[in-house]
Amino acid sequence: MPLDETAEPSDALDSLPEDRVADPATLTAQNHEWWRTAVIYQVYPRSFADSSGDGIGDLRGITAHLGDLADLGVDAVWLSPFSKSPQRDAGYDVSDYCDVDPIFGTLADFDALRAEATAQGLRLIVDLVPNHTSSDHPWFQAALAAGPGSPERARYMFREGRGADGELPPNNWPSVFGGDAWTRVTEADGTPGQWYLHLFDTSQPDLDWTNPEVRTDFLDVLRFWLDRGVDGFRIDVAHGLIKKEGLPDYTPPAGSGSMGGGTGEAEMPPWWGQDGVHEIYRTWHDVVASYEGDRILVAEAWVEPLSKLANWVRPDEMQQAFNFTYLESGWTATRIREVIDASIAVFSSVGAPSTWVLSNHDVVRHASRLALTADSPQGSGIGPKSPGLPDRAVGLRRARAASALMLALPGSAYIYQGEELGLPEAIDLPDEARQDPTWFRTKGERYGRDGCRVPIPWQASAPAYGFNTTGAAWLPQPADWAPYARDAQEGVPGSTLELYRLALQTREEFALGAGSVEWLPGYGASVVAFRNGDVTVIANTGSVPVELPVGEVLLSSVPLEGPALPTDATVWLQV
Template identity: 60%
Template sequence: MIDPRHTDWWRDAVIYQVYPRSFADSNGDGIGDLPGITSRLDHLDRLGVDAVWLSPFYPSPQRDGGYDVADYRDVDPQFGTLADFDRLTDGAHALGIRVIVDLVPNHCSSDHPAFQAALAAASGSPQRALFHFRDGLGANGELPPNDWPCMFEGPAWTRVTEPDGTAGQWYLHLFDPSQPDWNWDNQAVRDDFESTLRFWLDRNVDGFRVDVCDALVKADGLPDWPHPTHGVVEPIDGRMPPMWDQEGIHDIFRSWRRVLDSYEGTRILCAEAWLPSERTARIVRPDEMNQAFNFAYLEQRWDAVAIRSTIISSLQANDVVGAPTTWVLSNHDVMRHASRFGYDGTVALEAGVGADDPQPDRALGLQRARAATAMMLALPGSAYLYQGEELGLPEVTDLPDDVRQDPVWERSGHRIRGRDGCRVPLPWEATKLSFGFSSVSSSDTWLPQPDYFGPYSRDSQNDDPESTLCLYRRALEIRRTLTGPIRWDESAADGTIAFARGDVKVLANVNGEPAALPEGASVILSSSPYAEPGSQVPPNTTVWFRCEEA
């Protein structure tokens, strides 16, 4: 059961992300749902996670995988009902697993009633003031109000047809045109989102993961910005881009924190912000958010020097504000790390891979992914896992292009395949239709599963001590015993990373020569099977060990 006295649970929690459409389907329609998640809570319990984060399950036309929200205070019928949500939360809490839900405050769906009202209203109306409507430039307003690009390709502005049929104003959407940005300078928007927070807190959620939180406030006047805005956003000439990380976001976060702190128990906020470590740390000051995703760590290539440097800079930046560091290797927006590490060099995390693109080395990618995870789970702070990574699932790099649903595929003119490859439904049972994804006999899934998913299924790995699933279980079990800060071993050979926490030592041979363990080492976890005790640790392998006292 959840212990309300454990107020600092989030500082070292392992939080498991569920993408509801792809986790488990209870009714055979090929789409995952809340009852399906509830039916598989035993998997999360045995895995040993502390909390589950649910990607959006709200009413949505699903033009961007549920991140186009049409109603923030309900459940989409394809996922279930509010009663199903309550049963899921109660079931998780009974197992000691906390529940975190997604908050999508930068934009809503164009189907949201407030935006539909804005379209029907006049220029300058209170309805349009909830969003960023502007007159266009040019002789007849035919040009966008500024040069901002959309994250899904093309301009960040779409012109509307006014109720009288004439070409009218433009509205801002940093993402797809079906996702208009809210105007957070408007107090009515702030009040409404506080009501949304209270709605879910009253249903006993334990926190919120906040989508694109660094984009809420835009610079006054919406000035032009003729520079790239993708990836980790860096200042240029001492200025941040006018659509990212403006000072006004911090007042919003403080007001949310006051709301959460008014509830019993510790409820948390986790920021999604693609910012440098020192700027991300400003979001997790004591009166703002509790956590922020460490995207600098997620973006690192498989290189010992780069990884160690990012660990150090991340810890230093968060130590300044007294916040824990989070670690993450995969999520619903990026290529799974079991495939990413199957390439050498830098990989475009969100671009996707098609059947006619260069393919990753699947065996090498999994070996490196296991080593990367074993290293990550030994670090101090909180760790986020993405559903299926505990099975060693690869990115599906051979999806037929005609089934793709990521809006960037169409917006880019079929240049960028997007994120569908990491969202394919999970395999649970190797010999069943849809690999057991649907509890009702059905082979249909909203994205097709590849034939090679069978050996990755949960039941194929459940009792194999060398499986990726058993590696995760063992690592999470031992992780609970790790204490204290990192003590670096500065004598580590080139290509390796070595440190200790408490009496557990960690050696990650990233890309070095085979490395010997010290005399008297007793291995308690190894990401790859290797020979007799005393043998050398090969590249792409992480081991945890203890040394016998002299």
């Protein structure tokens, strides 16, 4: 049955961003910028490669494997946090923004990594966590010591409690990790005192971004790393820095996930997506633009509809924003086509590329997620009582097809470490080994993110699968991961690693990142079919095979045994 390609996108997707739309002359001038078409590889440092043997990955381990990433065919590497931290939330609780945590190495190790990345032809993006600090940060320790009304406390979101004696939190906001978003301090004289806001763990107090000193200090942080040669920053919780004035009560709708609601709603929760964040990023844009070499800002902003997300990448703000609407679209052709259409429309209207992504360090790996029938809210993952746990074979087949589809799209794409190996979510970790704050704050109802953060396998027969030489690993690796190891897949036709390598080579050869989507009519509703330049892409999410046009097969996510594309598969053709 022919597909009606004239169907309108849903209301949640179709409106365009508010203002500062790029003009055609600007678009022409910007076409050369590397980040518009780049494939960027996310490294989660503690789980990538461990040079010291202590069970935690480090900067020297990353440096030793940069050649492998260049060989894979990526353009840039993004490093998740490696700054000094007590590691209560795996480095997203920063105690010094301008130093390397000793578990990862030193600033000299970072400089060596930067130099090797340059030698390998790789750009380098680093994580920046501006919404909150660690409670160990000198700023917060000074705030506790200084007391109510002090300039030190004005750096953070301290408030008086409600109730007769201030015994109740200032409002009803929930923490992303579970429980309340407020913690009461004990003052220096031993009496119960003010409350501080922490949208995440109690050890991650939120900064007050209405404070000019906070803004000035972070401009210095940007310059510190830009001076060391980084090519850009991925901004953690980019949509959370400004809270609604007055901090009003708000109850997230049921099923809104660990990010506290707002997706698909007409109005964002009072802690996400407030207009004041854009002034901050316009200032950051100016700092980054003052350096040579097309340095970039990348927004982690869980914002819907897409028209609102596009506001983060207007010409004078950030360069990229992760397309989480695409990540959450599932393996349904109708939804995938709808999101692709809407994404290209809204991002191109402001002169930005769509930035496609399927997995990262906060979500269930898509080799498992695409075979789930249970819900898996961002950040929370699944839990011991989740129904419909994934079938590994189905999940891997769909993941390979979904990745082949994503890498054929115009714009930029992100790969999360291990997805090129087909790694599934490590679901069956021992409870005593779990470390994610979500596991503890939900009292074991949700596993959190440990399952996508397990150290990745390099060598099938080596200790810790080659993660190090000692066999130690900060999270236990599944006993059946040997077939996923890099050396078990390298040079093996049809392996997931070789599928990714071929996809990246072909993507570059045909300049797919700089291309466009032309939908192909005549396919059923369960098929995604389009042409990008000289490449025809067909993905079958349905239950019956799809007849293929005659042409040269450039890439297929499954072996093709006839003139039809089987279910849960993607093919690239030159017709």
